[in-house]
Amino acid sequence: MKEFKGRIVAPGTITAKAVVSHGGLNTLASFQKALQFGDKNATCGDQNNPDLYGKQMAGKALCLPRTIGSTTGGLVLYCACSMKRQPACMLFSEPIDSLAAAGAVLADVWLDDVTMPVIDSLGEEFLSYVKDDMTITVKEDGTVIVEE
Amino acid sequence: MNLTKEQQAILDGEKGEVLAQIMKTLVRYGELFGADSMVPVTSKYNHLVTSFGLKALGPVYDLMDKLIDSGNVSTQKFSVDPRPLDPKVPSNFLQNFIFKNFMYSKQEDYEAQLTKLGLMEKDAFTCTCYMDEVGNTPKMGEVLSWAESSAVVYANSVLGAKCNRNSGIIDLMGSVLGYVPKFGLLTDEGRKATWIVKIETTKKPEAQLLGSAIGMKVMADVPYIIGLDKWLDGKLDDAAKTYLKDFGAATASNGAVGLYHIENITPEAVQYGQALITENAQVYVVDDAELERVYKSYPVIWKKKDATPKLCFMGCPHMSLEQLIDWTGKIDEALQKEGKTKVCIPTVFTASPAVLKKFAETPYAATLEKAGVITSYICPLMYMNNPLSEKIPVITSSNKLRTYTSARYYTDAEILEQITKGGSSK
Numbered sequence: 001m002k003e004f005k006g007r008i009v010a011p012g013t014i015t016a017k018a019v020v021s022h023g024g025l026n027t028l029a030s031f032q033k034a035l036q037f038g039d040k041n042a043t044c045g046d047q048n049n050p051d052l053y054g055k056q057m058a059g060k061a062l063c064l065p066r067t068i069g070s071t072t073g074g075l076v077l078y079c080a081c082s083m084k085r086q087p088a089c090m091l092f093s094e095p096i097d098s099l100a101a102a103g104a105v106l107a108d109v110w111l112d113d114v115t116m117p118v119i120d121s122l123g124e125e126f127l128s129y130v131k132d133d134m135t136i137t138v139k140e141d142g143t144v145i146v147e148e
Numbered sequence: 149m150n151l152t153k154e155q156q157a158i159l160d161g162e163k164g165e166v167l168a169q170i171m172k173t174l175v176r177y178g179e180l181f182g183a184d185s186m187v188p189v190t191s192k193y194n195h196l197v198t199s200f201g202l203k204a205l206g207p208v209y210d211l212m213d214k215l216i217d218s219g220n221v222s223t224q225k226f227s228v229d230p231r232p233l234d235p236k237v238p239s240n241f242l243q244n245f246i247f248k249n250f251m252y253s254k255q256e257d258y259e260a261q262l263t264k265l266g267l268m269e270k271d272a273f274t275c276t277c278y279m280d281e282v283g284n285t286p287k288m289g290e291v292l293s294w295a296e297s298s299a300v301v302y303a304n305s306v307l308g309a310k311c312n313r314n315s316g317i318i319d320l321m322g323s324v325l326g327y328v329p330k331f332g333l334l335t336d337e338g339r340k341a342t343w344i345v346k347i348e349t350t351k352k353p354e355a356q357l358l359g360s361a362i363g364m365k366v367m368a369d370v371p372y373i374i375g376l377d378k379w380l381d382g383k384l385d386d387a388a389k390t391y392l393k394d395f396g397a398a399t400a401s402n403g404a405v406g407l408y409h410i411e412n413i414t415p416e417a418v419q420y421g422q423a424l425i426t427e428n429a430q431v432y433v434v435d436d437a438e439l440e441r442v443y444k445s446y447p448v449i450w451k452k453k454d455a456t457p458k459l460c461f462m463g464c465p466h467m468s469l470e471q472l473i474d475w476t477g478k479i480d481e482a483l484q485k486e487g488k489t490k491v492c493i494p495t496v497f498t499a500s501p502a503v504l505k506k507f508a509e510t511p512y513a514a515t516l517e518k519a520g521v522i523t524s525y526i527c528p529l530m531y532m533n534n535p536l537s538e539k540i541p542v543i544t545s546s547n548k549l550r551t552y553t554s555a556r557y558y559t560d561a562e563i564l565e566q567i568t569k570g571g572s573s574k
Contacts, residue, residue, distance in 0.1 A: 070197070110211065
Protein backbone atom coordinates (compact mmCIF):
# COMPACT_ATOMS: atom_id res chain seq x y z
CA MET A 1 0.00 0.00 0.00
CA LYS A 2 1.19 3.47 -0.77
CA GLU A 3 -0.24 6.95 -0.19
CA PHE A 4 0.07 9.92 -2.51
CA LYS A 5 -1.06 13.48 -1.91
CA GLY A 6 -2.33 15.68 -4.71
CA ARG A 7 -4.37 18.82 -5.32
CA ILE A 8 -8.16 18.64 -5.37
CA VAL A 9 -9.57 19.75 -8.73
CA ALA A 10 -13.05 18.34 -8.14
CA PRO A 11 -13.89 17.07 -4.65
CA GLY A 12 -15.29 13.71 -3.60
CA THR A 13 -14.42 10.31 -2.14
CA ILE A 14 -14.43 6.98 -3.98
CA THR A 15 -12.93 3.50 -4.06
CA ALA A 16 -12.41 1.87 -7.47
CA LYS A 17 -10.09 -0.36 -9.48
CA ALA A 18 -7.33 1.37 -11.40
CA VAL A 19 -6.87 1.60 -15.14
CA VAL A 20 -3.60 3.24 -16.11
CA SER A 21 -2.46 5.26 -19.12
CA HIS A 22 1.23 6.15 -19.15
CA GLY A 23 0.81 8.39 -22.18
CA GLY A 24 -1.58 11.32 -22.46
CA LEU A 25 -5.28 10.44 -22.77
CA ASN A 26 -6.76 11.64 -26.04
CA THR A 27 -10.23 12.39 -24.66
CA LEU A 28 -12.15 12.63 -27.95
CA ALA A 29 -10.54 9.53 -29.47
CA SER A 30 -10.98 7.58 -26.23
CA PHE A 31 -14.63 8.40 -25.50
CA GLN A 32 -16.22 9.13 -28.87
CA LYS A 33 -17.26 5.59 -29.79
CA ALA A 34 -18.56 4.90 -26.30
CA LEU A 35 -20.74 8.00 -26.32
CA GLN A 36 -21.81 7.48 -29.90
CA PHE A 37 -22.76 3.85 -29.81
CA GLY A 38 -24.18 3.46 -26.30
CA ASP A 39 -21.31 1.58 -24.67
CA LYS A 40 -22.02 1.94 -20.94
CA ASN A 41 -18.54 0.63 -20.07
CA ALA A 42 -16.95 3.49 -22.01
CA THR A 43 -14.45 1.16 -23.68
CA CYS A 44 -11.44 3.19 -24.78
CA GLY A 45 -11.48 3.62 -28.56
CA ASP A 46 -8.09 5.29 -29.00
CA GLN A 47 -5.95 2.96 -31.10
CA ASN A 48 -2.93 5.16 -30.45
CA ASN A 49 -3.06 4.44 -26.73
CA PRO A 50 -1.72 0.91 -26.18
CA ASP A 51 -2.27 1.10 -22.41
CA LEU A 52 -5.98 1.84 -22.60
CA TYR A 53 -7.28 0.76 -26.02
CA GLY A 54 -10.15 -1.71 -25.57
CA LYS A 55 -10.30 -1.31 -21.78
CA GLN A 56 -13.26 -0.16 -19.70
CA MET A 57 -12.96 3.40 -18.40
CA ALA A 58 -16.43 3.93 -16.87
CA GLY A 59 -16.41 3.33 -13.13
CA LYS A 60 -12.63 2.92 -13.02
CA ALA A 61 -10.01 5.03 -11.30
CA LEU A 62 -8.40 6.49 -14.40
CA CYS A 63 -4.71 7.20 -13.71
CA LEU A 64 -2.87 9.32 -16.27
CA PRO A 65 -0.27 12.04 -16.74
CA ARG A 66 -2.49 14.48 -18.64
CA THR A 67 -5.03 14.63 -21.46
CA ILE A 68 -4.07 15.46 -25.03
CA GLY A 69 -5.75 16.04 -28.35
CA SER A 70 -8.68 18.02 -29.66
CA THR A 71 -9.87 21.08 -27.76
CA THR A 72 -13.27 19.39 -27.70
CA GLY A 73 -11.73 17.33 -24.86
CA GLY A 74 -13.43 19.23 -22.05
CA LEU A 75 -16.89 19.00 -23.50
CA VAL A 76 -16.44 15.30 -24.32
CA LEU A 77 -15.60 14.68 -20.67
CA TYR A 78 -18.63 16.75 -19.64
CA CYS A 79 -20.81 14.59 -21.90
CA ALA A 80 -19.35 11.36 -20.50
CA CYS A 81 -20.28 12.60 -17.00
CA SER A 82 -23.74 13.71 -18.05
CA MET A 83 -24.37 10.32 -19.68
CA LYS A 84 -23.03 8.49 -16.60
CA ARG A 85 -20.17 6.92 -18.50
CA GLN A 86 -17.40 8.75 -16.69
CA PRO A 87 -14.49 7.20 -14.79
CA ALA A 88 -15.03 6.82 -11.03
CA CYS A 89 -12.27 9.38 -10.60
CA MET A 90 -9.43 10.91 -12.60
CA LEU A 91 -5.97 10.95 -11.05
CA PHE A 92 -3.29 13.02 -12.78
CA SER A 93 0.39 12.63 -12.04
CA GLU A 94 1.07 16.09 -13.55
CA PRO A 95 -0.67 19.45 -12.95
CA ILE A 96 -3.96 19.24 -14.84
CA ASP A 97 -4.10 20.55 -18.41
CA SER A 98 -6.65 23.15 -19.52
CA LEU A 99 -8.85 20.71 -21.44
CA ALA A 100 -9.27 18.17 -18.64
CA ALA A 101 -9.71 21.03 -16.18
CA ALA A 102 -12.56 22.41 -18.28
CA GLY A 103 -14.29 19.02 -18.33
CA ALA A 104 -13.87 18.49 -14.60
CA VAL A 105 -15.11 21.98 -13.68
CA LEU A 106 -18.01 21.91 -16.15
CA ALA A 107 -19.22 18.59 -14.75
CA ASP A 108 -18.85 19.75 -11.17
CA VAL A 109 -20.63 23.09 -11.67
CA TRP A 110 -23.36 22.16 -14.18
CA LEU A 111 -24.30 18.56 -13.30
CA ASP A 112 -26.09 18.14 -9.97
CA ASP A 113 -26.21 14.38 -9.79
CA VAL A 114 -22.67 13.51 -10.89
CA THR A 115 -19.58 13.18 -8.74
CA MET A 116 -16.21 12.48 -10.30
CA PRO A 117 -13.36 13.32 -7.93
CA VAL A 118 -10.38 14.71 -9.82
CA ILE A 119 -6.95 14.99 -8.21
CA ASP A 120 -3.83 16.30 -9.96
CA SER A 121 -0.10 16.78 -9.22
CA LEU A 122 0.26 13.29 -7.71
CA GLY A 123 3.81 13.03 -9.03
CA GLU A 124 5.71 10.75 -11.38
CA GLU A 125 6.13 8.11 -8.67
CA PHE A 126 2.35 7.67 -8.53
CA LEU A 127 2.15 6.76 -12.20
CA SER A 128 5.11 4.38 -12.05
CA TYR A 129 3.70 2.65 -8.95
CA VAL A 130 0.03 2.22 -9.88
CA LYS A 131 -0.97 -0.74 -12.09
CA ASP A 132 -4.24 -1.87 -13.68
CA ASP A 133 -6.69 -3.44 -11.19
CA MET A 134 -5.00 -2.10 -8.06
CA THR A 135 -7.54 -0.72 -5.59
CA ILE A 136 -7.61 3.06 -5.36
CA THR A 137 -9.21 5.07 -2.60
CA VAL A 138 -9.59 8.83 -2.94
CA LYS A 139 -10.02 10.70 0.35
CA GLU A 140 -11.63 14.08 0.97
CA ASP A 141 -8.31 15.85 1.51
CA GLY A 142 -6.86 14.75 -1.86
CA THR A 143 -4.98 11.74 -0.47
CA VAL A 144 -4.91 8.80 -2.86
CA ILE A 145 -4.31 5.35 -1.40
CA VAL A 146 -3.11 2.64 -3.78
CA GLU A 147 -3.41 -1.01 -2.68
CA GLU A 148 -2.26 -4.10 -4.56
CA MET B 149 -9.33 35.53 -7.52
CA ASN B 150 -9.78 39.30 -7.25
CA LEU B 151 -13.09 40.15 -8.90
CA THR B 152 -14.33 43.64 -9.68
CA LYS B 153 -17.61 44.75 -8.10
CA GLU B 154 -19.42 44.03 -11.34
CA GLN B 155 -17.89 40.57 -11.65
CA GLN B 156 -18.67 39.76 -8.02
CA ALA B 157 -22.27 40.84 -8.56
CA ILE B 158 -22.54 38.46 -11.51
CA LEU B 159 -21.08 35.66 -9.39
CA ASP B 160 -23.60 36.47 -6.66
CA GLY B 161 -26.44 36.00 -9.13
CA GLU B 162 -27.53 39.60 -9.69
CA LYS B 163 -27.69 38.99 -13.44
CA GLY B 164 -29.38 35.63 -13.20
CA GLU B 165 -28.55 32.12 -12.15
CA VAL B 166 -27.17 30.95 -15.51
CA LEU B 167 -24.67 33.82 -15.84
CA ALA B 168 -23.63 33.22 -12.21
CA GLN B 169 -22.91 29.59 -13.08
CA ILE B 170 -20.87 30.68 -16.10
CA MET B 171 -18.84 33.04 -13.89
CA LYS B 172 -18.37 30.29 -11.31
CA THR B 173 -17.15 27.91 -14.04
CA LEU B 174 -14.59 30.38 -15.40
CA VAL B 175 -13.40 31.48 -11.96
CA ARG B 176 -12.82 27.88 -10.85
CA TYR B 177 -11.20 27.04 -14.18
CA GLY B 178 -8.88 30.05 -13.88
CA GLU B 179 -8.00 29.41 -10.23
CA LEU B 180 -6.66 25.97 -11.15
CA PHE B 181 -4.01 27.77 -13.20
CA GLY B 182 -3.27 30.54 -10.71
CA ALA B 183 -5.39 33.27 -12.33
CA ASP B 184 -5.78 36.26 -10.02
CA SER B 185 -8.28 38.25 -12.09
CA MET B 186 -10.80 38.13 -14.91
CA VAL B 187 -9.92 40.33 -17.89
CA PRO B 188 -12.20 41.61 -20.68
CA VAL B 189 -12.30 39.81 -24.01
CA THR B 190 -11.22 42.50 -26.50
CA SER B 191 -11.31 40.85 -29.94
CA LYS B 192 -14.07 41.72 -32.38
CA TYR B 193 -15.02 38.09 -33.02
CA ASN B 194 -14.81 34.80 -31.17
CA HIS B 195 -14.04 31.36 -32.61
CA LEU B 196 -15.62 28.12 -31.37
CA VAL B 197 -14.33 24.58 -31.84
CA THR B 198 -17.61 22.67 -31.75
CA SER B 199 -18.99 22.69 -35.26
CA PHE B 200 -20.55 19.28 -35.49
CA GLY B 201 -23.98 18.02 -34.55
CA LEU B 202 -22.60 14.79 -33.17
CA LYS B 203 -25.46 12.83 -31.62
CA ALA B 204 -23.16 11.75 -28.80
CA LEU B 205 -22.86 15.33 -27.57
CA GLY B 206 -26.50 15.62 -26.50
CA PRO B 207 -25.66 17.12 -23.09
CA VAL B 208 -23.77 19.96 -24.83
CA TYR B 209 -26.82 20.89 -26.90
CA ASP B 210 -28.95 20.86 -23.72
CA LEU B 211 -26.47 23.27 -22.16
CA MET B 212 -26.59 25.51 -25.25
CA ASP B 213 -30.39 25.57 -24.96
CA LYS B 214 -30.03 26.64 -21.34
CA LEU B 215 -27.89 29.60 -22.46
CA ILE B 216 -30.23 30.56 -25.30
CA ASP B 217 -33.40 30.24 -23.23
CA SER B 218 -31.96 32.43 -20.47
CA GLY B 219 -30.85 35.09 -22.99
CA ASN B 220 -27.16 34.46 -22.36
CA VAL B 221 -25.93 34.44 -25.96
CA SER B 222 -22.46 35.44 -27.11
CA THR B 223 -21.51 39.12 -26.74
CA GLN B 224 -19.42 38.71 -29.92
CA LYS B 225 -20.30 37.21 -33.27
CA PHE B 226 -18.19 34.11 -33.91
CA SER B 227 -16.85 31.71 -36.50
CA VAL B 228 -16.73 28.00 -35.83
CA ASP B 229 -14.75 24.95 -36.97
CA PRO B 230 -15.60 23.25 -40.29
CA ARG B 231 -18.75 21.33 -40.99
CA PRO B 232 -18.39 17.53 -40.73
CA LEU B 233 -20.23 16.60 -43.93
CA ASP B 234 -20.05 17.55 -47.59
CA PRO B 235 -21.75 15.51 -50.32
CA LYS B 236 -18.79 16.28 -52.64
CA VAL B 237 -16.43 14.13 -50.56
CA PRO B 238 -16.36 10.45 -51.61
CA SER B 239 -18.23 8.18 -49.21
CA ASN B 240 -20.01 4.85 -49.60
CA PHE B 241 -23.66 4.06 -48.93
CA LEU B 242 -22.98 2.77 -45.41
CA GLN B 243 -20.90 5.80 -44.48
CA ASN B 244 -23.60 8.14 -45.74
CA PHE B 245 -26.27 6.25 -43.82
CA ILE B 246 -24.30 6.23 -40.56
CA PHE B 247 -23.13 9.86 -40.92
CA LYS B 248 -26.58 11.27 -41.53
CA ASN B 249 -28.75 9.03 -39.39
CA PHE B 250 -26.51 8.31 -36.42
CA MET B 251 -23.35 10.33 -36.07
CA TYR B 252 -24.24 13.81 -37.26
CA SER B 253 -28.01 13.57 -37.03
CA LYS B 254 -28.09 16.73 -34.87
CA GLN B 255 -26.23 18.90 -37.40
CA GLU B 256 -29.21 20.95 -38.53
CA ASP B 257 -30.47 21.54 -34.99
CA TYR B 258 -27.00 22.48 -33.79
CA GLU B 259 -26.47 24.99 -36.61
CA ALA B 260 -29.79 26.59 -35.63
CA GLN B 261 -28.46 26.89 -32.07
CA LEU B 262 -25.22 28.46 -33.33
CA THR B 263 -27.20 31.03 -35.30
CA LYS B 264 -29.13 32.00 -32.16
CA LEU B 265 -25.91 32.18 -30.15
CA GLY B 266 -24.19 34.56 -32.60
CA LEU B 267 -22.69 32.85 -35.69
CA MET B 268 -20.96 35.49 -37.93
CA GLU B 269 -22.67 34.29 -41.08
CA LYS B 270 -24.13 31.04 -42.37
CA ASP B 271 -20.88 29.78 -43.91
CA ALA B 272 -18.48 30.89 -41.16
CA PHE B 273 -17.35 27.28 -40.71
CA THR B 274 -13.56 26.85 -40.88
CA CYS B 275 -10.58 26.17 -38.64
CA THR B 276 -8.65 28.97 -40.41
CA CYS B 277 -10.95 31.81 -39.42
CA TYR B 278 -7.95 34.16 -39.20
CA MET B 279 -7.43 34.26 -42.95
CA ASP B 280 -8.16 37.55 -44.70
CA GLU B 281 -10.91 35.98 -46.82
CA VAL B 282 -12.82 34.91 -43.68
CA GLY B 283 -12.28 38.11 -41.76
CA ASN B 284 -11.89 36.92 -38.17
CA THR B 285 -8.33 38.22 -37.78
CA PRO B 286 -7.49 39.48 -34.29
CA LYS B 287 -4.99 42.29 -33.78
CA MET B 288 -1.79 42.14 -31.77
CA GLY B 289 -2.41 42.23 -28.01
CA GLU B 290 -6.15 41.52 -28.21
CA VAL B 291 -7.53 39.08 -25.66
CA LEU B 292 -9.47 36.14 -27.09
CA SER B 293 -11.73 33.39 -25.79
CA TRP B 294 -11.08 31.05 -28.72
CA ALA B 295 -10.80 27.30 -28.89
CA GLU B 296 -9.41 25.12 -31.76
CA SER B 297 -5.78 24.38 -31.07
CA SER B 298 -4.49 25.25 -34.56
CA ALA B 299 -6.28 28.61 -34.57
CA VAL B 300 -5.20 29.47 -31.03
CA VAL B 301 -1.52 28.78 -31.72
CA TYR B 302 -1.72 30.84 -34.94
CA ALA B 303 -3.47 33.76 -33.24
CA ASN B 304 -0.92 33.81 -30.40
CA SER B 305 2.19 33.28 -32.49
CA VAL B 306 1.64 34.82 -35.92
CA LEU B 307 -0.82 37.57 -34.94
CA GLY B 308 0.43 38.30 -31.41
CA ALA B 309 -3.04 38.02 -29.89
CA LYS B 310 -3.50 36.55 -26.40
CA CYS B 311 -5.45 33.34 -25.88
CA ASN B 312 -5.17 30.21 -23.78
CA ARG B 313 -5.77 26.74 -25.15
CA ASN B 314 -9.40 26.67 -24.14
CA SER B 315 -11.75 23.74 -24.38
CA GLY B 316 -15.03 23.79 -26.24
CA ILE B 317 -17.85 25.35 -24.10
CA ILE B 318 -15.24 27.36 -22.16
CA ASP B 319 -14.67 29.27 -25.44
CA LEU B 320 -18.36 30.18 -25.65
CA MET B 321 -18.71 30.95 -21.94
CA GLY B 322 -15.88 33.50 -22.10
CA SER B 323 -17.66 35.23 -24.93
CA VAL B 324 -21.05 35.15 -23.22
CA LEU B 325 -19.57 36.58 -20.03
CA GLY B 326 -17.21 38.99 -21.78
CA TYR B 327 -14.36 38.04 -19.44
CA VAL B 328 -11.72 35.29 -19.29
CA PRO B 329 -9.42 34.31 -16.43
CA LYS B 330 -5.95 35.83 -16.72
CA PHE B 331 -3.32 33.11 -16.66
CA GLY B 332 -0.83 31.33 -18.90
CA LEU B 333 -0.60 32.84 -22.37
CA LEU B 334 -2.53 35.92 -21.26
CA THR B 335 0.41 36.97 -19.06
CA ASP B 336 3.82 38.36 -20.09
CA GLU B 337 5.57 35.67 -18.05
CA GLY B 338 3.52 32.88 -19.65
CA ARG B 339 4.55 34.08 -23.12
CA LYS B 340 8.25 33.67 -22.45
CA ALA B 341 10.11 30.80 -24.06
CA THR B 342 11.43 27.96 -21.93
CA TRP B 343 12.96 26.19 -24.94
CA ILE B 344 15.44 27.34 -27.56
CA VAL B 345 15.06 25.37 -30.78
CA LYS B 346 17.96 25.61 -33.22
CA ILE B 347 17.18 24.72 -36.83
CA GLU B 348 20.28 23.24 -38.46
CA THR B 349 18.80 21.49 -41.49
CA THR B 350 20.39 21.58 -44.96
CA LYS B 351 17.09 22.42 -46.67
CA LYS B 352 13.79 24.07 -45.78
CA PRO B 353 12.21 21.76 -43.22
CA GLU B 354 8.79 20.31 -44.00
CA ALA B 355 6.42 22.49 -41.93
CA GLN B 356 4.30 19.60 -40.69
CA LEU B 357 7.32 17.48 -39.75
CA LEU B 358 9.20 20.27 -37.98
CA GLY B 359 6.06 21.23 -36.04
CA SER B 360 5.57 17.61 -35.02
CA ALA B 361 9.18 17.26 -33.83
CA ILE B 362 9.01 20.46 -31.78
CA GLY B 363 5.54 19.67 -30.39
CA MET B 364 6.59 16.22 -29.22
CA LYS B 365 9.72 17.67 -27.59
CA VAL B 366 8.39 20.78 -25.80
CA MET B 367 4.78 19.56 -25.25
CA ALA B 368 2.92 22.54 -23.72
CA ASP B 369 5.94 24.85 -23.34
CA VAL B 370 6.81 27.91 -25.43
CA PRO B 371 9.71 27.46 -27.90
CA TYR B 372 11.88 30.27 -29.33
CA ILE B 373 13.02 29.09 -32.73
CA ILE B 374 16.33 30.21 -34.19
CA GLY B 375 17.45 29.57 -37.76
CA LEU B 376 14.05 29.12 -39.40
CA ASP B 377 13.87 32.74 -40.61
CA LYS B 378 16.33 32.10 -43.44
CA TRP B 379 14.03 29.41 -44.86
CA LEU B 380 11.11 31.86 -44.73
CA ASP B 381 13.03 34.54 -46.65
CA GLY B 382 13.18 36.61 -43.48
CA LYS B 383 9.65 37.96 -43.74
CA LEU B 384 6.11 37.22 -42.67
CA ASP B 385 4.51 37.17 -46.12
CA ASP B 386 1.63 34.98 -47.35
CA ALA B 387 3.95 32.03 -47.99
CA ALA B 388 5.41 32.28 -44.48
CA LYS B 389 1.92 32.57 -42.96
CA THR B 390 0.83 29.42 -44.79
CA TYR B 391 3.97 27.61 -43.63
CA LEU B 392 3.39 28.71 -40.02
CA LYS B 393 -0.29 27.67 -40.18
CA ASP B 394 0.74 24.08 -40.90
CA PHE B 395 3.77 24.18 -38.63
CA GLY B 396 1.73 25.51 -35.71
CA ALA B 397 -1.08 23.00 -36.14
CA ALA B 398 1.48 20.20 -35.90
CA THR B 399 3.07 21.67 -32.75
CA ALA B 400 -0.38 21.97 -31.17
CA SER B 401 -1.60 18.50 -32.07
CA ASN B 402 1.59 16.45 -31.73
CA GLY B 403 2.28 18.33 -28.50
CA ALA B 404 0.18 20.97 -26.81
CA VAL B 405 1.93 24.15 -27.95
CA GLY B 406 -0.16 27.31 -27.69
CA LEU B 407 2.54 29.83 -28.65
CA TYR B 408 5.88 29.79 -30.45
CA HIS B 409 8.27 32.57 -31.37
CA ILE B 410 10.24 32.50 -34.65
CA GLU B 411 13.27 34.77 -34.51
CA ASN B 412 12.99 37.77 -36.88
CA ILE B 413 9.57 36.60 -38.12
CA THR B 414 6.73 36.47 -35.58
CA PRO B 415 5.68 39.83 -34.10
CA GLU B 416 6.80 39.38 -30.50
CA ALA B 417 10.13 37.88 -31.59
CA VAL B 418 10.64 40.88 -33.87
CA GLN B 419 9.75 43.30 -31.05
CA TYR B 420 11.55 41.72 -28.10
CA GLY B 421 14.07 39.31 -29.66
CA GLN B 422 15.91 36.94 -27.36
CA ALA B 423 14.67 38.84 -24.29
CA LEU B 424 11.70 36.47 -24.64
CA ILE B 425 13.85 33.52 -23.59
CA THR B 426 13.85 32.59 -19.90
CA GLU B 427 17.01 31.82 -17.97
CA ASN B 428 18.02 28.16 -18.09
CA ALA B 429 15.92 27.49 -21.17
CA GLN B 430 16.43 23.98 -22.54
CA VAL B 431 17.92 23.55 -26.01
CA TYR B 432 16.69 21.31 -28.82
CA VAL B 433 18.64 21.03 -32.06
CA VAL B 434 16.74 19.98 -35.18
CA ASP B 435 18.81 18.73 -38.11
CA ASP B 436 18.07 16.45 -41.07
CA ALA B 437 18.72 13.31 -39.01
CA GLU B 438 16.33 14.41 -36.26
CA LEU B 439 13.53 15.05 -38.75
CA GLU B 440 14.17 11.65 -40.31
CA ARG B 441 14.04 10.01 -36.86
CA VAL B 442 10.71 11.70 -36.08
CA TYR B 443 9.24 10.72 -39.45
CA LYS B 444 10.24 7.08 -38.97
CA SER B 445 8.74 7.01 -35.48
CA TYR B 446 5.16 7.44 -36.72
CA PRO B 447 3.19 4.21 -36.31
CA VAL B 448 1.24 2.95 -39.33
CA ILE B 449 -2.07 1.78 -37.90
CA TRP B 450 -3.61 0.54 -41.14
CA LYS B 451 -4.65 -3.10 -40.84
CA LYS B 452 -2.88 -3.89 -44.12
CA LYS B 453 0.30 -1.86 -43.91
CA ASP B 454 0.97 -1.97 -47.66
CA ALA B 455 -2.61 -1.21 -48.72
CA THR B 456 -3.14 0.95 -51.78
CA PRO B 457 -4.42 4.35 -50.62
CA LYS B 458 -8.10 4.91 -51.35
CA LEU B 459 -8.30 8.58 -50.46
CA CYS B 460 -5.99 11.55 -50.00
CA PHE B 461 -6.93 14.45 -47.72
CA MET B 462 -5.05 17.76 -47.86
CA GLY B 463 -6.04 20.72 -45.76
CA CYS B 464 -6.03 20.04 -42.02
CA PRO B 465 -5.97 22.88 -41.11
CA HIS B 466 -7.83 24.28 -44.11
CA MET B 467 -5.64 25.32 -47.05
CA SER B 468 -4.87 28.93 -47.88
CA LEU B 469 -5.57 30.48 -51.30
CA GLU B 470 -1.83 30.56 -51.91
CA GLN B 471 -1.61 26.83 -51.11
CA LEU B 472 -4.48 25.89 -53.44
CA ILE B 473 -2.86 27.80 -56.30
CA ASP B 474 0.59 26.37 -55.59
CA TRP B 475 -0.71 22.78 -55.45
CA THR B 476 -2.71 23.25 -58.64
CA GLY B 477 0.48 24.18 -60.46
CA LYS B 478 2.43 21.27 -58.99
CA ILE B 479 -0.26 18.71 -59.83
CA ASP B 480 -0.74 20.04 -63.35
CA GLU B 481 2.97 19.91 -64.06
CA ALA B 482 3.41 16.43 -62.55
CA LEU B 483 0.45 15.00 -64.48
CA GLN B 484 1.75 16.44 -67.73
CA LYS B 485 5.13 14.85 -67.07
CA GLU B 486 3.43 11.50 -66.49
CA GLY B 487 1.23 11.88 -69.56
CA LYS B 488 -1.87 11.69 -67.37
CA THR B 489 -4.90 13.93 -67.07
CA LYS B 490 -6.26 13.00 -63.65
CA VAL B 491 -4.92 12.12 -60.20
CA CYS B 492 -4.60 8.39 -59.48
CA ILE B 493 -6.07 8.52 -55.97
CA PRO B 494 -9.34 10.28 -55.10
CA THR B 495 -8.01 13.51 -53.62
CA VAL B 496 -9.81 16.12 -51.55
CA PHE B 497 -8.42 19.60 -50.88
CA THR B 498 -10.20 21.33 -48.02
CA ALA B 499 -10.42 25.07 -47.41
CA SER B 500 -12.83 27.55 -45.88
CA PRO B 501 -15.95 28.43 -47.89
CA ALA B 502 -14.59 31.99 -48.24
CA VAL B 503 -11.22 30.84 -49.61
CA LEU B 504 -12.91 28.34 -51.96
CA LYS B 505 -15.07 31.17 -53.28
CA LYS B 506 -11.98 33.28 -54.04
CA PHE B 507 -10.23 30.29 -55.57
CA ALA B 508 -13.21 29.62 -57.83
CA GLU B 509 -12.70 33.12 -59.29
CA THR B 510 -9.17 32.20 -60.42
CA PRO B 511 -8.28 30.21 -63.58
CA TYR B 512 -6.60 27.61 -61.34
CA ALA B 513 -9.96 26.27 -60.16
CA ALA B 514 -10.77 24.82 -63.58
CA THR B 515 -7.30 23.27 -63.86
CA LEU B 516 -7.62 21.59 -60.47
CA GLU B 517 -11.09 20.31 -61.28
CA LYS B 518 -9.85 18.95 -64.60
CA ALA B 519 -7.15 17.07 -62.70
CA GLY B 520 -9.91 15.34 -60.75
CA VAL B 521 -9.19 16.96 -57.39
CA ILE B 522 -12.26 17.66 -55.26
CA THR B 523 -12.40 20.87 -53.26
CA SER B 524 -14.47 20.90 -50.08
CA TYR B 525 -15.18 22.85 -46.89
CA ILE B 526 -15.36 19.64 -44.84
CA CYS B 527 -13.39 18.87 -41.66
CA PRO B 528 -11.25 15.85 -42.61
CA LEU B 529 -10.92 14.96 -38.95
CA MET B 530 -14.66 14.67 -38.48
CA TYR B 531 -14.92 12.58 -41.65
CA MET B 532 -12.20 10.23 -40.42
CA ASN B 533 -13.02 10.00 -36.73
CA ASN B 534 -15.38 7.02 -36.82
CA PRO B 535 -15.09 3.23 -37.08
CA LEU B 536 -16.11 3.12 -40.76
CA SER B 537 -13.70 5.69 -42.14
CA GLU B 538 -10.77 4.53 -40.02
CA LYS B 539 -10.72 1.28 -42.01
CA ILE B 540 -10.06 3.17 -45.24
CA PRO B 541 -6.36 3.64 -46.15
CA VAL B 542 -6.19 7.44 -46.26
CA ILE B 543 -3.01 9.43 -46.90
CA THR B 544 -2.30 13.00 -45.92
CA SER B 545 0.51 15.47 -45.32
CA SER B 546 -1.33 16.77 -42.25
CA ASN B 547 0.34 15.78 -39.03
CA LYS B 548 -2.79 16.74 -37.12
CA LEU B 549 -4.89 14.32 -39.15
CA ARG B 550 -2.25 11.62 -38.67
CA THR B 551 -2.25 12.13 -34.92
CA TYR B 552 -6.00 11.95 -34.38
CA THR B 553 -7.02 9.36 -36.97
CA SER B 554 -5.77 6.32 -38.91
CA ALA B 555 -4.60 8.53 -41.81
CA ARG B 556 -0.99 7.92 -42.86
CA TYR B 557 1.43 10.81 -43.10
CA TYR B 558 3.62 11.54 -46.12
CA THR B 559 5.61 14.64 -46.95
CA ASP B 560 4.17 17.04 -49.54
CA ALA B 561 6.58 15.72 -52.21
CA GLU B 562 5.59 12.12 -51.49
CA ILE B 563 1.89 12.98 -51.60
CA LEU B 564 2.39 14.65 -54.97
CA GLU B 565 4.16 11.57 -56.27
CA GLN B 566 1.49 9.21 -54.96
CA ILE B 567 -1.47 11.09 -56.37
CA THR B 568 0.13 11.74 -59.76
CA LYS B 569 2.27 8.65 -60.37
CA GLY B 570 0.46 5.88 -58.59
CA GLY B 571 -1.10 4.84 -55.34
CA SER B 572 1.10 2.09 -53.98
CA SER B 573 2.22 2.82 -50.44
CA LYS B 574 5.79 2.65 -49.26
